[in-house]
Amino acid sequence: MIETPLLSVTSLHKSFAGRASLVGLLQGKPARRLTALDDVSLTLGRNEVLGIVGESGSGKSTIARCITRLEKPDRGEITFAGQDVWQARGAKLRGIRKDLQMIYQDPYGALNPRMSIGRAIAEPALVHGLIGKDGARALAYELLDRVGLPRSVAELTPRALSGGQRQRVAIARALALKPRVIIADEAVSALDASVQAQILNLFGELMRDLSLSMIFISHQLSVIAHLADRVAVMYLGRIVETGATADVFARPRHPYTAALLKAHPHLEARRSQTPALAGEIPSAYAIPEGCRFNTRCRYAETRCRLSDPPAAAFAHGHEAWCHVLPDLETHTDI
């Protein structure tokens, strides 16, 4: 890609202090540190959906929180439209905050239970001075139309709405600032299947109509397959494979990606006799030496326990971080 990406994350590191044990404190041992992100780099192009997939504790939400300045990274750089997100001050910072909007899993937790929906939607735009008080109602109506809710919803409080309707409200409020990037963290995970499809279609419409870019974080591979142009697969604080979603899902090169695809409950196939992956994700307090996946990897060799694998590059920007790069099951018609 010659075009500079809209958003780029370079060598991001983030760790959190763990709770120290009393005995440890008395012995003068430092508190353990949990590694959430370890040298993560990614880019987001204009009008592109980047999917981030991984299991709990893989660090996918921490990336979102570092980009939106909710967590300060230990090291690394986040650049949005040429601006360093963490260096920006004043008007530039306000501009970045307006342009990067987040949507969470639980819209009920994200909405003030006492505030009318109309006010909740218009408030960010009021705060940012994009509209005056008299413009609030018109903006709320416009956005309710946009997300497919009746205008009468503006007078209600969140309690009166279903989960799917609340998520539409959260999306409307994120759109109020005319953002350039939406970061959705498990935004459809709590919804019933029939409602989830409606919200996925809404995201599709928004991408088509509003020249948005989106980072879509999910543990559901099928949701990523549906929405994302490119995907980054994370394991224990690091990206292990990335590329166009079609390439990565049809021809995974990292054993972890292949295992995730195999473990996904398919409608058509009967389950196999053995699980796709043995063992559990190791503690983020004690990340394995070498390749962090080696403790669960059936292809692991000596070198996998000794050194971090380098990136192996394939066609169309498809990369995998694996020493062995074994022949894996391909999924031409998953």
Next chain:
Amino acid sequence: MQTASSPAPLLAARGLSVGLVNRHGAFLATKRVSLAVDRGQSLGLLGESGCGKSITLRALLGLVPHPGEIVGGSVTWKGRDWRSLSKSEIRRIRGKDIAMIFQDPASCLNPVFTIGDQVTETLRLKLSLKAKAARELARDLLDQVGIPAPEERLRLYPHQLSGGMRQRVMIAMAIATEPDLLLADEPTTALDVTIQDQILTLLAGLKERNRMAMILVSHDVGVVAQNCDLIAVMYAGHIVEWGPTYDVLRTPRHPYTRGLLAAIPRLEVSGGRRPLQTIAGAPPTPGELPEGCPFRLRCSSARAECATIPVTLDHKPPGHGSACPIVT
């Protein structure tokens, strides 16, 4: 449902209606639910939140939370009506013949006792074992459900185990009595996909080895598709479709099942974010069921008569049946 000559199914419910009470008053959580499961068979109860699948599972054990109660229909265990059993027989069946596991194993384990204390207590009560024998069996059971280093795990407290390991402990306790039937209520919903895969593989193996029957409640079509011989699709308290898994998934007959299957994104990358088919609206809140067919307000094939028709499966188990007389 059964001809006179064939033996009674292991567990059967006929016309089961469960009444519950919420802050708005009494309502029917399930309406005339009929199902049956036989030895070695697995049945998936599939549905969205609030459709009555979990309460159905509890009603099968006679465990409807007070002040709710079973207001109609019957449950039979090996051909005997639940109501005709004595209290001690019911206790024995619930404790030994039928076991149950839940979505959240952490809330089923006592945080201040070790895993060993809790597993051995169960074994001593259910199997009248002495302490030493119970400890040995506990270690064997943990080993059977794939917990590495079981001896050490017995000394740990629940919070020291991962969610997947806690669910394995629950399964170990559930299978201790070699039950005929395992009821599993969203057993893997809180787990990561690779751990879900491990737990479901474990359950499939146990079912195979022990000829255990299983009723699996899930909202996830994929989970039910991969693990169940039969599917019962529930919507708003009714079973709207029933049949062998393969038939229901290949040739769904009820408009709700068809809509649900079309709404699920698939793993094959379609490109261009081609819109998914959707079902308009949202599932009704329990207690606000419309008259007639509960799906008619969201159904594209609905007609005037749907407001008055009674909802009953046109074909009784074990065949493939749909509760919709309009779409065939």
